[in-house]
Amino acid sequence: MKLGSFVMDRPVFLAPMAGVTDKAFRETVRSLGGEYVWTEMISDKALSFRNPRTVRMLDPEGEASPRIVQLFGAEAHSMAKAAEICQHYGADVIDINMGCPTLKIVKNGEGSALLRDIERAQKIASAVVRAVDLPVTVKMRLGWDETEIVVKELGRRLEAVGVSMLTLHARTREEFYSGRANWQWIKELKESVGIPVIGNGDISRPEDARRMLEETGCDGVMIGRGALGNPWLPFRAQHFVRTGRLTGEPSWHNRSEVASAHFERLLRYKGEKIGLKEMRKHAAWYVKGFRQAAQLREKIMQVKEPDGMLEILKGLGNYQGDYQGDYQA
Numbered sequence: 001m002k003l004g005s006f007v008m009d010r011p012v013f014l015a016p017m018a019g020v021t022d023k024a025f026r027e028t029v030r031s032l033g034g035e036y037v038w039t040e041m042i043s044d045k046a047l048s049f050r051n052p053r054t055v056r057m058l059d060p061e062g063e064a065s066p067r068i069v070q071l072f073g074a075e076a077h078s079m080a081k082a083a084e085i086c087q088h089y090g091a092d093v094i095d096i097n098m099g100c101p102t103l104k105i106v107k108n109g110e111g112s113a114l115l116r117d118i119e120r121a122q123k124i125a126s127a128v129v130r131a132v133d134l135p136v137t138v139k140m141r142l143g144w145d146e147t148e149i150v151v152k153e154l155g156r157r158l159e160a161v162g163v164s165m166l167t168l169h170a171r172t173r174e175e176f177y178s179g180r181a182n183w184q185w186i187k188e189l190k191e192s193v194g195i196p197v198i199g200n201g202d203i204s205r206p207e208d209a210r211r212m213l214e215e216t217g218c219d220g221v222m223i224g225r226g227a228l229g230n231p232w233l234p235f236r237a238q239h240f241v242r243t244g245r246l247t248g249e250p251s252w253h254n255r256s257e258v259a260s261a262h263f264e265r266l267l268r269y270k271g272e273k274i275g276l277k278e279m280r281k282h283a284a285w286y287v288k289g290f291r292q293a294a295q296l297r298e299k300i301m302q303v304k305e306p307d308g309m310l311e312i313l314k315g316l317g318n319y320q321g322d323y324q325g326d327y328q329a
């Protein structure tokens with residue numbers, strides 16, 4: 001498939017995840033062979049005001065292309081302005097969030113609220129397409145709830161205004177993350193539009209990625225929760241999809257090294273205080289499957305100094321047991 005000048009063979013994307021897919025995590029995934037990553041969602045307004053924290057979220061310095069930046073907002077004008085800023089800072093692709101279900105977001109008309117106002121959704125996409133010389137993509141859900149499924153209609157409207165690719169998380173807003181994603185809709189969207197469609201929802205193993213491609217005919221897939229504490233998964237899924245061969249699970253030694261390197265990146269980009277605070281949740285994910293995970297998590301939550309955290313992460317390397325922590329959808 002093609003996205004602007006980027007040619008990709010059944011790409012496996014790391015999903016945008018607020019509070020997770022920052023520069024440190026994206027680099028960690030890339031260091032393990034993951035090719036395609038996405039920023040966290042970034043507020044159009046905060047970016048327009050050049051809020052320093054928000055501008056840092058965007059910083060693509062040193063990152064390989066394609067650099068895909070996700071924006072959220074409710075107004076065409078400010079989304080277009082934010083997209084221009086992203087282009088200025090070196091983004092290669094602008095993605096628009098039409099799926100975030102959180103109340104804080106939808107009450108402002110942003111994220112999945114746009115699924116209830118597809119005129120506005122189309123206007124936003126059109127304004128962003130006109131504002132930049134980059135491919136513009138949209139990530140969305142099926143609709144607000146099961147009585148308001150808009151995916152095909154919205155997909156066609158977005159294609160008509162020049163959107164280059166659609167990613168579908170195959171749940172409604174009301175479902176949040178519950179139940180199972182309904183992959184049938186990915187197939188239906190793919191059959192309704194001529195642009196590439198990326199399928200998303202409940203890929204927790206490399207085999208799921210291949211199954212989604214086969215069952216839905218989508219052009220690529222995206223992995224979210226499956227990559228939490230498991231930054232190997234995007235590469236492993238990509239490799240399996242392309243070659244049919246499964247690479248082994250990383251050893252505990254490997255887990256320990258990767259988690260430590262991830263933490264070092266966080267300290268470098270965010271400083272000791274925020275880096276340590278943010279590593280707590282990642283570390284709790286990394287120890288999933290560890291026999292004494294509960295005790296370790298307690299230690300992780302209490303640790304007060306970066307050295308203490310590093311010691312815990314290095315200690316993972318001495319563990320001999322099997323890994324049993326695969327995320328289950």
Ligand SMILES: Cc1cc2nc3c(=O)[nH]c(=O)nc-3n(C[C@H](O)[C@H](O)[C@H](O)COP(=O)(O)O)c2cc1C
Nearest residue numbers: 015016017018040041139169201202203223224225
């Ligand atoms: C912690 C977390 C943060 C997320 N943040 C975003 C976001 O910023 N933008 C977005 O489009 N989706 C976001 N999502 C949704 C994911 O991108 C993805 O669509 C969803 O998790 C379903 O995929 P999965 O079953 O592979 O997890 C988030 C999900 C999680 C778990």
